[in-house]
Amino acid sequence: MTDDIILCGVGGQGTILASKLLASAAMGRDLPVKTAETIGMAQRGGSVLSHVRIGEGAASPLIGTRRASLIIAFEPAEAVRQLAFLRPGGTVVVSDRPIVPASALVGGPAYDVEAVMAYLRKRVERLVVVDADAAARDLGSAKCLNVVLLGAAVRSGALMLTADDIAEAIRRLVPERFQDLNARALAYAR
Amino acid sequence: MHTEFLMGNEAIALGALAAGVNVVAGYPGTPSTEVLETVAKRKGGQTYVEWSVNEKAAMEVAAGAAYAGARTLVTMKQVGLNVASDPLMSLAYIGVKGGMVVLVADDPGPISSQTEQDTRTFAQYSKLPCFDPSGVADAYAMIQDAFKLSERIGSPVLLRPTTRVDHGYESIKVADQDEWRVHQPEGFVKDPSRWVIFPRLSVVNHAKIEARNAQLSETLSDSRDNFVLPGAGEAARVGIATHGISYQYVRENLDEANHPSVLRVGTPFPFPERKAVQFLEGLDEVLCVEELDPVIERALIAVCGKFGLSTKIRGKLTGDIQPSGENTVESVGKAIACFLGSEPAAEVAPAEADPAPQLPVRPPVLCAGCPHRASFYAVKKAMGKRKTIYCGDIGCYTLGNAAPLDMVDTCLCMGAGINIAQGVFRVEPDTTCFAFVGDSTFFASGITGVVNAFYNQANLTLVVLDNSTTAMTGHQPHPGTGRTMMGEVVQKVSIEAVLRAIGLTTVETVNPLDHKHAVETVRRVADEPGVKAIIFKSPCVVLARPQSSSRVDATACIGCQRCIHELGCPALSLKGGKATIDETQCSGCTLCEQVCPVGAISGGERL
Numbered sequence: 001m002t003d004d005i006i007l008c009g010v011g012g013q014g015t016i017l018a019s020k021l022l023a024s025a026a027m028g029r030d031l032p033v034k035t036a037e038t039i040g041m042a043q044r045g046g047s048v049l050s051h052v053r054i055g056e057g058a059a060s061p062l063i064g065t066r067r068a069s070l071i072i073a074f075e076p077a078e079a080v081r082q083l084a085f086l087r088p089g090g091t092v093v094v095s096d097r098p099i100v101p102a103s104a105l106v107g108g109p110a111y112d113v114e115a116v117m118a119y120l121r122k123r124v125e126r127l128v129v130v131d132a133d134a135a136a137r138d139l140g141s142a143k144c145l146n147v148v149l150l151g152a153a154v155r156s157g158a159l160m161l162t163a164d165d166i167a168e169a170i171r172r173l174v175p176e177r178f179q180d181l182n183a184r185a186l187a188y189a190r
Numbered sequence: 191m192h193t194e195f196l197m198g199n200e201a202i203a204l205g206a207l208a209a210g211v212n213v214v215a216g217y218p219g220t221p222s223t224e225v226l227e228t229v230a231k232r233k234g235g236q237t238y239v240e241w242s243v244n245e246k247a248a249m250e251v252a253a254g255a256a257y258a259g260a261r262t263l264v265t266m267k268q269v270g271l272n273v274a275s276d277p278l279m280s281l282a283y284i285g286v287k288g289g290m291v292v293l294v295a296d297d298p299g300p301i302s303s304q305t306e307q308d309t310r311t312f313a314q315y316s317k318l319p320c321f322d323p324s325g326v327a328d329a330y331a332m333i334q335d336a337f338k339l340s341e342r343i344g345s346p347v348l349l350r351p352t353t354r355v356d357h358g359y360e361s362i363k364v365a366d367q368d369e370w371r372v373h374q375p376e377g378f379v380k381d382p383s384r385w386v387i388f389p390r391l392s393v394v395n396h397a398k399i400e401a402r403n404a405q406l407s408e409t410l411s412d413s414r415d416n417f418v419l420p421g422a423g424e425a426a427r428v429g430i431a432t433h434g435i436s437y438q439y440v441r442e443n444l445d446e447a448n449h450p451s452v453l454r455v456g457t458p459f460p461f462p463e464r465k466a467v468q469f470l471e472g473l474d475e476v477l478c479v480e481e482l483d484p485v486i487e488r489a490l491i492a493v494c495g496k497f498g499l500s501t502k503i504r505g506k507l508t509g510d511i512q513p514s515g516e517n518t519v520e521s522v523g524k525a526i527a528c529f530l531g532s533e534p535a536a537e538v539a540p541a542e543a544d545p546a547p548q549l550p551v552r553p554p555v556l557c558a559g560c561p562h563r564a565s566f567y568a569v570k571k572a573m574g575k576r577k578t579i580y581c582g583d584i585g586c587y588t589l590g591n592a593a594p595l596d597m598v599d600t601c602l603c604m605g606a607g608i609n610i611a612q613g614v615f616r617v618e619p620d621t622t623c624f625a626f627v628g629d630s631t632f633f634a635s636g637i638t639g640v641v642n643a644f645y646n647q648a649n650l651t652l653v654v655l656d657n658s659t660t661a662m663t664g665h666q667p668h669p670g671t672g673r674t675m676m677g678e679v680v681q682k683v684s685i686e687a688v689l690r691a692i693g694l695t696t697v698e699t700v701n702p703l704d705h706k707h708a709v710e711t712v713r714r715v716a717d718e719p720g721v722k723a724i725i726f727k728s729p730c731v732v733l734a735r736p737q738s739s740s741r742v743d744a745t746a747c748i749g750c751q752r753c754i755h756e757l758g759c760p761a762l763s764l765k766g767g768k769a770t771i772d773e774t775q776c777s778g779c780t781l782c783e784q785v786c787p788v789g790a791i792s793g794g795e796r797l
Contacts, residue, residue, distance in 0.1 A: 035359040046554040059441035061358035064519030103756045104550040111550035
């Protein structure tokens with residue numbers, strides 16, 4: 001039995017810290033964990049993808065298509081881009097705040113965020129939408145979106161991990177001065 | 191022993207430290223970089239570590255130390271091995287005294303490389319033993335095996351993880367620091383018959399190498415790195431031979447009660463022949479699941495021919511496995527299903543009536559505030575409609591090729607741009623030739639190109655993009671930074687002084703973020719004869735972390751979108767017909783402020 005989690009977003013959004021928090025939380029529970037990250041050129045504003053596999057029986061650090069139990073998407077278009085990973089009945093937690101690449105403004109494919117969100121609502125039965133702007137306003141920072149999304153993922157019931165497991169991981173991995181903000185972000189629900 | 195959650199590259203570094211490595215040298219390159227960085231972070235007093243100026247230098251430093259009996263590790267990515275192959279090919283004949291492991295990270299995909307070359311093939315070509323790990327724990331064990339083997343046979347040994355092993359994480363058991371082996375180098379012992387390569391020595395050593403490799407094929411057949419998972423059920427009459435991360439993809443796709451027997455080849459060269467014969471016995475067919483070259487497939491075909499076996503070998507050469515690119519859990523699953531004659535799990539195609547919406551593309555871009563954007567833009571503006579060629583090079587600045595800058599016409603390999611520009615000049619003397627090179631690339635392999643251009647009377651403008659770091663691979667120091675991996679603060683090597691020493695009389699150092707001055711300088715310098723240089727000096731924005739941010743005065747903005755269309759900065763976008771700036775990305779470089787025709791943008795502070 002494994003939790004097979006895809007985290008996706010845009011380089012610089014904090015997907016790597018989120019995957020490290022999940023891994024640390026799993027290790028805190030003595031669960032085996034394997035992860036894989038996008039590192040290198042793709043980080044410069046490109047689409048980024050982390051795979052996190054928690055529990056016994058994972059051979060590959062990478063998850064196959066239609067095998068992910070949960071997708072945590074930091075950005076709507078990235079959720080659609082990685083939707084092929086979702087297993088039937090799987091959960092998607094998505095931030096609704098789009099990041100429009102320069103390419104969409106200088107002649108590349110356009111980005112219609114309404115159409116993207118509508119598609120997600122139609123295709124994903126278990127969809128949790130996080131209002132990123134409201135969270136940033138209420139928490140006073142846009143920099144803890146990753147932990148807000150982890151909190152939403154825990155509450156969705158799609159993880160073996162509890163909020164306490166992740167709170168402990170935050171205490172282990174996040175610098176002291178950001179602990180309070182991240183603790184509030186984890187508990188944030190609107 | 192204790193448990194740690196480690197990246198493959200970190201595990202390789204800790205494995206080397208546990209094996210008592212004395213000297214570690216390398217040149218940064220994705221996906222290999224974190225090995226040397228982890229050595230620097232975790233090492234004890236017995237280890238020396240350096241970022242060398244390039245892979246050839248690193249290889250030679252490690253070889254010299256190994257001549258003196260030290261255990262040495264040299265790290266690079268696969269294209270770095272091309273740079274280091276001159277010393278390595280000869281070193282294969284000369285050998286070493288202390289154990290020497292050459293870590294070469296391959297990059298199927300390729301995800302961040304120019305080529306999909308396979309270091310297992312290089313191992314065959316150079317006749318050097320090679321280890322090929324399938325995961326983090328495996329890599330940790332293998333590098334220790336590699337040191338032992340290297341020292342036993344007196345030869346460098348290759349370890350070639352791929353990106354998914356380098357950048358995969360697992361929680362694994364590793365030795366505590368007080369359990370690390372202590373290796374005391376004996377010192378260099380003079381012996382010209384051993385250390386000085388001559389044709390008569392090479393012919394003798396070549397024969398020894400061939401005999402040794404035949405012997406190694408035999409002993410490696412008993413190695414824990416080459417093993418067979420017995421098959422189960424009816425499918426056990428066929429087999430799968432695999433390696434590296436593909437072994438894990440195979441495991442993900444095995445039906446526990448009914449699956450082929452699986453040969454995992456951990457030492458592709460010398461190939462464990464006897465092990466392969468045992469595996470093939472009684473099998474009708476074998477599918478070789480490999481990434482990059484069909485190394486195992488060809489070896490098994492050879493084994494069948496040599497021993498008169500009738501097993502049919504399938505894989506890339508029979509079209510059963512994709513010939514190029516990265517394997518995945520599903521590509522391997524499909525190949526196995528076809529091989530076993532069963533249907534792969536039905537793909538659920540998105541309903542025709544419900545197509546996915548168009549998605550924006552996200553090619554990697556120069557960061558907001560990146561000084562390279564300002565440098566490219568200055569040259570672009572200065573040259574206007576003139577006939578030009580912009581030869582680029584390897585680094586973040588390769589991204590200057592993207593629209594709207596479109597300022598990289600060529601990119602080949604480290605340091606090539608300067609010589610490519612010379613070649614174009616020889617054919618098209620009326621073209622104004624530019625060569626862009628980063629500071630780290632200049633030291634790695636740019637200098638010889640400048641000497642060549644200057645001495646051979648070329649006419650070109652060298653543009654050094656000096657951001658005082660090796661940015662693309664994560665900010666490693668180089669000779670221009672004045673820091674070493676041992677933590678020393680040392681005298682910097684001045685790029686300007688190097689260029690003047692070569693003989694260039696025009697070497698201008700300019701802040702590219704001072705747009706008007708930068709454009710004027712480019713115009714003036716480009717018109718001078720011969721080889722001349724502009725050094726655009728401004729620190730990498732990721733390191734400098736400037737705190738200011740520019741803002742658009744929406745009442746003043748006329749919505750001309752010049753800032754957006756000229757610069758392609760990721761912090762700039764359009765909102766309600768006016769330019770707007772994402773403050774979380776903006777670093778206040780002021781380039782857009784200088785480009786705005788009506789002065790509607792302000793608030794930044796130029797570094």
